[in-house]
Structures are given as C-alpha cells and as structure tokens.
Amino acid sequence: YVLLHHVMGELEGRRGAWGYVAGGMGALSQAIAQAATARGAHVFAEKAVCHVLLGRDGEAQGVALQDGTEVRSKLVLSNASPQITFLELIPEEQLPKDFVQRIRQVDTCSPVTKINVAVDRLPSFLAAPNARDGQPLPHHQCSIHLNCEDTQLLHQAFTEAAHGHPSSRPMIELCIPSVLDPGLAPPGCHVVSLFTQYTPYVLAGGQSWDEQARNAYAD
Numbered sequence: 001y002v003l004l005h006h007v008m009g010e011l012e013g014r015r016g017a018w019g020y021v022a023g024g025m026g027a028l029s030q031a032i033a034q035a036a037t038a039r040g041a042h043v044f045a046e047k048a049v050c051h052v053l054l055g056r057d058g059e060a061q062g063v064a065l066q067d068g069t070e071v072r073s074k075l076v077l078s079n080a081s082p083q084i085t086f087l088e089l090i091p092e093e094q095l096p097k098d099f100v101q102r103i104r105q106v107d108t109c110s111p112v113t114k115i116n117v118a119v120d121r122l123p124s125f126l127a128a129p130n131a132r133d134g135q136p137l138p139h140h141q142c143s144i145h146l147n148c149e150d151t152q153l154l155h156q157a158f159t160e161a162a163h164g165h166p167s168s169r170p171m172i173e174l175c176i177p178s179v180l181d182p183g184l185a186p187p188g189c190h191v192v193s194l195f196t197q198y199t200p201y202v203l204a205g206g207q208s209w210d211e212q213a214r215n216a217y218a219d
C-alpha cells in the first residue's frame with residue numbers, strides 16, 4: 001500500500017511526482033505561522049494543553065494549559081490526534097458513549113520507522129556509483145527504493161515483523177533533499193531521509209523499543 005500510494009497522485013501535472021518543501025518541512029510550519037501572524041493570530045509554542053474548558057451544556061469555551069493559564073475562545077480546533085483530543089483533553093462523560101468507543105477503536109499502529117541522517121558526502125550506490133567529480137546524478141534527485149526488488153523480499157520483511165522482529169532487510173524508500181535544496185546541509189554534506197518498514201509496534205516477548213533496540217535497527 002505504501003509503495004503504491006507513493007507512486008500515485010500528481011504534482012504540477014506530473015504523474016507520481018513528489019515535491020520537497022524549500023527549506024525543509026519546518027519551513028511549511030513557519031510559512032503557516034507567518035501568514036496567521038500577519039492576520040493578527042498569536043502563536044504560542046511549547047504550551048501543552050491540559051484540557052478543553054467546557055461550558056454548562058458541554059460546549060467548548062477554551063483551553064487550560066499545563067502551566068495553569070486559561071485561554072477563552074468561542075471555538076476550539078484541535079489538530080492533536082483524535083485519541084488525545086477526545087480521550088485525554090475532554091472528560092469521557094461529556095461525550096456520547098458510542099463516539100468514545102469509535103475513537104478507542106481507531107488503530108494508528110504503524111509498521112514504519114523514519115530515519116533521518118546527516119552524511120558528510122553524497123551517497124554512492126553499488127548499482128549506480130557516483131561520477132569522479134562527485135556531482136549528484138539524476139537518481140540522487142528521486143525516490144530511491146531498496147529491498148523491494150520483488151514481492152518475495154517484501155513478504156519476508158512483513159513476515160518477520162508479524163512475528164515481532166524488525167525486518168532484517170527492510171523495504172527502504174529514501175530521498176536526499178539537500179541535492180535539490182543545498183541550503184539544508186553544509187557544502188559537500190547531505191541530509192538523507194529514510195522511510196523504512198516493517199518494524200513491529202510491539203516487539204516479540206514484550207521487549208521494549210529502548211535505545212539499544214532502536215540503534216540495532218538503525219545500524
């Protein structure tokens with residue numbers, strides 16, 4: 001499904017194309033914040049919401065922050081997950097039982113682990129080694145797929161995770177945004193973003209995803 005949806009769609013009339021946000025994904029949040037601020041919005045970062053303030057009839061009237069501050073409003077919009085919004089920030093008795101049940105049933109377990117790395121040179125692949133001058137080649141500007149050359153490989157990776165073990169040869173979809181946006185890394189260096197799967201949400205034997213387990217998978 002992931003492979004399929006990553007090659008579907010269209011960008012500026014080009015089928016299957018993806019785009020990078022200039023300046024990195026953070027630039028998108030900054031652009032939204034700047035546009036909102038220019039129209040009079042106040043942006044507060046690092047202010048965790050403790051709960052939604054409700055009126056007598058259960059209507060949202062604002063939010064209480066963890067530092068005790070109360071922010072009153074006519075409307076509350078939340079882009080925290082449905083689980084956080086409805087199961088943690090609002091008392092359960094204020095919501096219809098069947099609605100709470102439906103939110104509890106939303107399954108957001110993911111088999112994907114995203115790994116972002118900074119490297120001191122342009123990656124060179126055995127299948128397409130870099131040129132002598134070290135300049136990026138066309139494939140450096142694209143999504144690069146590894147370990148999904150056939151469905152058997154994908155199936156094996158999936159089966160290992162279904163038994164609670166991270167795939168020994170995970171499917172990797174990687175991109176090197178700094179090839180197209182050199183400002184993301186110092187000269188000659190690059191940032192590489194790897195979308196990998198499968199990693200089981202729960203490890204075999206109840207082992208936790210501690211630092212050691214995470215590093216072992218990343219290695």
Ligand SMILES: Cc1cc2nc3c(=O)[nH]c(=O)nc-3n(C[C@H](O)[C@H](O)[C@H](O)COP(=O)(O)OP(=O)(O)OC[C@H]3O[C@@H](n4cnc5c(N)ncnc54)[C@H](O)[C@@H]3O)c2cc1C
Nearest residue numbers: 047048049050051079080081084085089110112113114195
């Ligand atoms: C592994 C993975 C890879 C992805 N890759 C891509 C990709 O390559 N390209 C792409 O376009 N999209 C990608 N996505 C999807 C993209 O990340 C999401 O669509 C996007 O982040 C959703 O933005 P959002 O603002 O709705 O939610 P979020 O980014 O989840 O933001 C919700 C925010 O609410 C905050 N929050 C939670 N609780 C509270 C609280 N009590 N008080 C205050 N704040 C709170 C959280 O800290 C968080 O910052 C990927 C997603 C995943 C999981």
